[in-house]
Amino acid sequence: MSGHVPEAPYRRPGTRRSGSRGRHIRLSPLDILRIGLLGLRTRRARAALSALGVSIGTATLVVVTGVPAASRQDLMDQLTALGTNMLRVEAQADADPPVVLPQRADAMAARIGPVTAASAVGNTHAVVRRSDRTDPNDALGVSVLAARPDLLGSVGGELRSGRFLGRGDLPVAVLGSRAAVRLGLDRPGGEIYIGERWFTVVGVLEPVPLAADLDRAVLVGWSAARAALGFDGHPTVVYVKAREDLIEAVREVLPATVHPELPGLVQVSRPSDALAAKRATGNSFSALFLALAGVALLVGGVGVANTMVVSVLERRREIGLRRALGAGRRHIRGQFLAESIALSALGGATGTLLGMAVTAAYDSWQDWPVVFPPLAPVGGFLGAVAVGAAAGVLPALRAARLTPTESLAAV
Numbered sequence: 410m411s412g413h414v415p416e417a418p419y420r421r422p423g424t425r426r427s428g429s430r431g432r433h434i435r436l437s438p439l440d441i442l443r444i445g446l447l448g449l450r451t452r453r454a455r456a457a458l459s460a461l462g463v464s465i466g467t468a469t470l471v472v473v474t475g476v477p478a479a480s481r482q483d484l485m486d487q488l489t490a491l492g493t494n495m496l497r498v499e500a501q502a503d504a505d506p507p508v509v510l511p512q513r514a515d516a517m518a519a520r521i522g523p524v525t526a527a528s529a530v531g532n533t534h535a536v537v538r539r540s541d542r543t544d545p546n547d548a549l550g551v552s553v554l555a556a557r558p559d560l561l562g563s564v565g566g567e568l569r570s571g572r573f574l575g576r577g578d579l580p581v582a583v584l585g586s587r588a589a590v591r592l593g594l595d596r597p598g599g600e601i602y603i604g605e606r607w608f609t610v611v612g613v614l615e616p617v618p619l620a621a622d623l624d625r626a627v628l629v630g631w632s633a634a635r636a637a638l639g640f641d642g643h644p645t646v647v648y649v650k651a652r653e654d655l656i657e658a659v660r661e662v663l664p665a666t667v668h669p670e671l672p673g674l675v676q677v678s679r680p681s682d683a684l685a686a687k688r689a690t691g692n693s694f695s696a697l698f699l700a701l702a703g704v705a706l707l708v709g710g711v712g713v714a715n716t717m718v719v720s721v722l723e724r725r726r727e728i729g730l731r732r733a734l735g736a737g738r739r740h741i742r743g744q745f746l747a748e749s750i751a752l753s754a755l756g757g758a759t760g761t762l763l764g765m766a767v768t769a770a771y772d773s774w775q776d777w778p779v780v781f782p783p784l785a786p787v788g789g790f791l792g793a794v795a796v797g798a799a800a801g802v803l804p805a806l807r808a809a810r811l812t813p814t815e816s817l818a819a820v
Contacts, residue, residue: 463756470789471764479777497678498647508674509643514667523655528563529644530554535604555634563648564620571597571612578632583612585624753797757790
């Protein structure tokens with residue numbers, strides 16, 4: 410007989426004894442987490458520094474993905490403003506005999522699936538004058554166009570003042586930015602003489618970069634143009650907006666859609682060169698920044714691993730006492746692994762919030778839209794937890810291999 414005394418089973422107060430060996434002891438995940446958090450509470454300074462390393466890595470991950478995402482979105486918005494999703498449809502100018510678009514060409518274009526907006530203007534060939542006493546031959550270089558009520562949405566136009574045209578046949582007009590200067594009317598309320606009829610100015614447009622011809626035009630309602638100016642109702646230009654990813658496909662079917670009888674005599678503008686630039690820019694940001702964020706997160710994980718290894722060395726007496734009281738190896742492993750994961754989760758949550766706050770502040774300072782990639786905050790937190798779990802595996806295994814004898818003997 411060697412006089413060996415078997416280990417006393419470790420048993421929580423209130424639990425039923427299920428056997429004489431420590432391997433039968435049952436600890437719930439909540440118990441293991443509570444024991445793991447005890448180590449963080451007793452070594453707050455070390456835990457705080459380790460969590461700081463993880464939080465810096467996580468915040469870096471959120472910032473280096475969030476800031477480029479906002480910058481990219483701002484660039485995409487600027488490129489979209491250049492008309493990457495807009496097409497211009499008109500009849501061939503030199504056709505013999507002359508060709509006109511059908512009266513409902515814009516409505517026909519709107520029926521194409523990827524089309525998001527379609528509107529039209531038509532040249533009335535009327536003459537606009539400051540008053541009925543000026544010379545009709547005194548050209549101002551201003552055209553008079555009949556316009557659909559939904560025109561501004563299709564060309565990205567905005568009103569400087571007043572309102573836009575309605576669907577009625579009232580004699581009202583909206584001035585383009587240059588037309589307002591040439592007519593000497595910079596605000597609504599004045600009157601102009603078109604054809605043989607007075608029209609009241611109800612609005613003035615801001616410059617329209619996507620349709621510069623509207624800047625030098627006086628716009629009147631479609632019905633009013635037909636009633637007062639002898640307009641035939643055939644649009645001159647149809648403006649079409651469509652999904653960018655299908656803009657080429659829409660361009661292919663537009664001629665046959667708006668003029669099924671003579672599709673070969675319909676001209677459709679090609680997509681803006683800005684669309685090619687926008688597509689080329691789309692994937693140029695991510696790889697480098699994700700690599701930098703991964704390195705930062707790895708550095709935080711190394712800090713957690715170092716803290717846990719030192720923790721095992723410092724707490725050998727605690728490990729020995731728990732083992733002598735019957736705690737099994739799986740209990741020790743669970744304790745240190747839970748402590749590592751909790752430490753990383755704390756740092757990950759703090760870093761995610763910090764990164765989002767810094768990103769939002771920087772985006773606002775740059776006048777960029779505040780944009781977070783869908784997986785950045787969640788990925789940063791889960792990445793921190795995963796790094797913490799991986800960093801805690803080796804220290805947890807090392808702690809579990811310590812026997813009560815060598816743990817207490819080293820004290």
